[in-house]
Amino acid sequence: MTSVLNRQPDTMPQSAAMPSPFPPIEDYAFLSNCHTGALVATDGSVDWLCVPSFDSPSVFGSLLDRQAGNFRFGPYGVDHPVNRHYEPGTLVMRTTYRTPTGWVVVRDALTVYPRTEPDEVTKHTRPPTDEDADHMLVRTIECIEGRVEVEVICEPIFDYGRAPAQWEFAEGGSHLADATGGGVTIRMASDIALGIEGERLRGRHVLNIGESAFCALSWAKGLRTPADVTEATARLDATAHWWRTWLAVARIPDHRWREMLQRSALTVKGLTYMPTGATVAAATTSLPETPGGERNWDYRYTWMRDSTFTLQALHWLNLDWEADEFMQFIADLEPSEDGSLQIMYGIDGRRDLSESTLDDLTGYAGARPVRVGNGAYDQKQNDVFGAVLDSILLHTQRSQRLPRRLWPVVQSQAERATAVWREPDQGIWEARGEPQHYVSSKLMSWVAMDRAAKLAALRGSPDLAVTWQATAEEIRADILEHGVSPAGVFRQHYHTDALDASTLLAALFGFLPATDERLHKTVNAIADNLTENGFVLRYRTEETDDGMSGKEGTFLICSFWLVSGLAIVGEAQRARDLMEKLLKVASPLGLYAEEFDTETGRHLGNFPQAFSHLALIEAAARIILTERIQELS
Incomplete structure (x- = not known):
């Protein structure tokens, strides 16, 4: 018989720290x-x-x-x-x-x-x-x-x-x-x-x-x-x-964060699939983002949006072999019928990731359904073009050559970005609600055309470079006209003033100069109004039609993005303070899941999460670089 003292009201949300036979x-x-x-x-x-x-x-x-x-x-x-x-x-x-x-x-x-x-x-x-x-x-x-x-x-x-x-x-x-x-x-x-x-x-x-x-x-x-x-x-x-x-x-600087950088590098390497060069988003499926809830996804695949963050981290760590392996995996991928790359692929390059549920399993601490496959694989997400082209540019600049087999990828992704950037999509967070004009998707479309123009110039195609850069400037003007609220803050999408942590990408990808007031206001608005105990939410679920129920934990990648954003706009001490806070909530073995529950101190979501560790590497790199420059000044 259940004790009256232990019984909880049906309406009370399940705590991540609820007594359970499942280990944290x-x-x-x-x-x-x-x-x-x-x-x-x-x-x-x-x-x-x-x-x-x-x-x-x-x-x-x-x-x-x-x-x-x-x-x-x-x-x-x-x-x-x-x-x-x-x-x-x-x-x-x-x-x-x-x-x-x-x-x-x-x-x-x-x-x-x-x-x-x-x-x-x-x-x-x-x-x-x-x-x-x-x-x-x-x-x-x-x-x-x-x-x-x-x-x-x-x-x-x-x-x-x-x-x-x-x-x-x-x-x-x-x-x-x-x-x-x-x-x-x-x-x-x-x-x-x-x-x-x-x-x-x-x-x-x-x-x-x-x-x-x-x-x-x-x-x-x-x-x-x-x-x-x-x-x-x-x-x-x-x-x-x-x-x-x-x-x-690996190039690991002699710094007080050295051990965490080493552990993140090892974790990212551990999440790579050596036979093809792909990187899985996480090693698991269906660990819940909401305790006892339905936000349970299969992350054992490779996301194109991860590509640019993967390349940034690998090249910064001097791991050029792994970077090249990943780029060759991208070059091998079969595009969709319209020539665009899917948002995700199997680690063997397969396109069909049809989702099903395992209804016989209880789920982690009762979180159901347990999913295999990922139904978002055929979603329309316009950010994919920018992620792919930014990663190709990073790799080209590092190697000082554009591999012949990658140029068709550049052309096809630039052409698709040009064709669809004006259309709504599901956004970076793969919302299962109605398509919207997400600002992050527009930002990444700008990234796609800006990087495509630079790649065309490097290849010796000046006419294409001019055409693609003109499209990039058209996208920039559209974002600044429709994607900024009256308060001067980047919106989640064109029909709301709600905040979204993905707009921090404007700082990370150089959409505006670091001194631009709109960038400062966006970074500070997210830091002040889209956080719980200092940790960043993707968005507020009550303000967003994502097609799901239940509250989420704070997203660790978004918190590390905020560290980078603060560093970029000159808030160096605030960036360091948040970085130290994030490092303290690592698992006992130095690992990170996707989310962090600020009320219980527990990790949520699939584990370990490549995105979290990649964002940690980038955030640490920006602060360390700033400190090294200050030493020389």
Whole structure:
């Protein structure tokens, strides 16, 4: 029976901190091999893993339903670690537990290893690298004091919790077992003796001081696995070395924010799909933007609007290889029938991302529906042209050449922007209400034509440069006539005076000089009137027809955009203060979801979110650059 004291009125919104069997989103660790990602809870349970790719059906789905499969490796009967951190410069997790009888350390990673043969698990369209994913989740445990009983519990439920595993022992007897379901087979290997209990695999073993054990889950070719704990440790060490070697190339300034910049760089890299060069928006689907609500989306795809922010961050960090890989992915994409690029694509470049719901899953803390696919993929969003062309210009200026295969993309996107910029669309936030003349879409249309003109000039096409720049100036005049309120502040769209954080793009993309009064007023209006406890909302849901119900949390990308906007208009100290505030609300492992609930201090939305980390890098870069210039003056 529910206690009267615990019963809440039906009309009371669900709190993000409501007692729940679901761990807080920000407590998860993120693992990646740049093919797929895993989320690991503090108790050592892998609650989310899709194989072989980010957007494959889940094998472990407890993130979205506590009965949808998980994989725990850790001390028996102890769920709360005393310490948990990434090994510095890596996405290898190290977790220390204290038990009544001793201490153990667990290491976890989706491993990367020297490549000895072509990858037949995932198709590569980019050049193979010397090291690549070996399609394993490797875990070791070492007793560092006393004696500790450890356990392995592996209960995969394939196809998003719809296909329970059928287990059978392989040739390794009780140390090697295969699970099959939903047309997928995975193999568990361990030096701990395992037993099949219905749909799960289980093992228990006592470790004394100095002793170690391992378990590894494989979906590799031939289901290969480590032979023993020595090989398992070697794969973990090789993975840590690979991450550190990669990070060593990145240009990370010696600054008080260095660690957060490194963690954001590692996270963005971890969200890249190495076979094609694409970047997923997040590793998950359907983590709620509103606690218990319906604002639940699948973010395991690549958005064109992310492209310019991705290129800015990668080039600023000196990660030119990754930037080029992403540009080649864009060049490979198939446009729509009218010649424009879609707003998003699958990480393999596919166009059809039809959305469906998984009605058998409870959703994270009751947030339903759980969605697979994203119905916004065929929406009309005019900001896509500017994002693509700005990214091509950034890349061209960095490399000092415009790749031949990208010029047709420039032409087609400029032509489509010219044709449609006057029309309403769904806007940057993919509103599911009526199309509007969103100011951010007009701003990005201006970006499209301004960057197209610059690219034409670089290519040696002066007539096109003049034509396209004239269109850019026509768009600018239209925005300044219709997109600015009587108070001198940029509107959300032409038929409202409501604020929208996306108008901060006017500052970020140089639409007006930094000294322009309208830019100052817009940045300050958002800082003063579109925030909760200093954190920025996308817009006020009660003022916006977005086709959904429920309130949202503050959007972390918008808050980082405000940092950049404040820095651009000369509010340096206010920018630094907000940046410090944002850095303090990172997860314990330095990660960010999409949103932040200022009332509870909890993260909301899909996790980890590439957009949040990309915006962090840009905001930090603007402040650091300002500080360095001041040092020289």
